[in-house]
Amino acid sequence: MAGVGAQTDQGIVLSGASFAIRGKPILSDLTLTLTESRIGIIGQNGSGKTTLLRLIAGLIAPTSGRVTVDGIDPARDRKGMLTHIGILFQNPDQQILFPTVAEELAFGLRQQGHADAEPRARAALAAEGRADWADLPVSTLSQGQRQWLCLLSVLLMQPRTILLDEPFAALDLPTAARLTRRLAALPQRLITISHAPAAVATCDRILWLDAGRLRADGPPGTVLPAFTAEMARLGEADADPHLPR
Numbered sequence: 001m002a003g004v005g006a007q008t009d010q011g012i013v014l015s016g017a018s019f020a021i022r023g024k025p026i027l028s029d030l031t032l033t034l035t036e037s038r039i040g041i042i043g044q045n046g047s048g049k050t051t052l053l054r055l056i057a058g059l060i061a062p063t064s065g066r067v068t069v070d071g072i073d074p075a076r077d078r079k080g081m082l083t084h085i086g087i088l089f090q091n092p093d094q095q096i097l098f099p100t101v102a103e104e105l106a107f108g109l110r111q112q113g114h115a116d117a118e119p120r121a122r123a124a125l126a127a128e129g130r131a132d133w134a135d136l137p138v139s140t141l142s143q144g145q146r147q148w149l150c151l152l153s154v155l156l157m158q159p160r161t162i163l164l165d166e167p168f169a170a171l172d173l174p175t176a177a178r179l180t181r182r183l184a185a186l187p188q189r190l191i192t193i194s195h196a197p198a199a200v201a202t203c204d205r206i207l208w209l210d211a212g213r214l215r216a217d218g219p220p221g222t223v224l225p226a227f228t229a230e231m232a233r234l235g236e237a238d239a240d241p242h243l244p245r
């Protein structure tokens with residue numbers, strides 16, 4: 001796989017990992033070994049999907065249990081993680097730090113120790129046919145364009161695994177179709193959060209989170225129909241729970 005060369009791909013391992021905020025459990029006792037190339041995470045609003053990605057990326061540490069990425073504790077070695085994990089947030093504005101497109105792209109490369117970060121960033125833009133974007137203020141890009149910029153930043157860093165939090169949520173259909181093709185062609189491991197079963201239907205493995213616990217874990221052909229049926233059932237029950245019949 002890309003990025004980390006000959007190092008062994010040990011995958012992402014969670015051993016009894018839990019996460020709580022002020023004593024409130026958000027994720028409970030997750031034990032998983034993730035080695036597949038395409039993994040989907042589904043679940044209702046607030047079920048803990050984004051928190052799980054943050055745990056894998058090392059942005060938060062488990063309250064109990066353990067998380068390792070290729071044998072490394074991601075919360076302890078943030079710099080070492082740069083070649084292992086890239087994350088594309090749901091909202092690009094949570095990710096973008098710099099005023100211009102080239103500066104934003106160069107940042108991650110500089111963190112990885114590349115002295116030629118800026119020329120590399122400009123070359124990458126040129127290769128995408130976007131050389132004219134280099135000095136544009138990021139604020140002039142549309143939401144979809146900013147999301148594309150965030151993806152390009154992640155790709156330039158060549159992480160072994162890319163975590164995607166609802167990558168299509170804010171995109172129009174043609175942009176989503178382009179991004180789908182782009183993602184499908186990547187050699188990296190992709191872990192994708194989605195509410196939409198169709199968006200993860202081609203994954204090798206689906207994790208269904210329910211109130212911070214693993215409710216199902218298996219191939220899409222098994223997990224997605226069960227999830228869809230349960231969402232339909234909940235939707236009916238919640239539609240008018242307080243109204244007289």
Ligand SMILES: Nc1ncnc2c1ncn2[C@@H]1O[C@H](COP(=O)(O)OP(=O)(O)OP(=O)(O)O)[C@@H](O)[C@H]1O
Nearest residue numbers: 021026043044045046047048049050051052195209
């Ligand atoms: N910083 C925080 N402080 C308090 N509660 C939090 C915090 N971050 C997350 N939570 C709570 O943890 C739970 C899981 O949140 P998370 O964002 O992981 O869910 P999600 O499955 O990604 O939801 P969605 O589909 O709505 O994006 C929610 O109940 C949320 O309110």
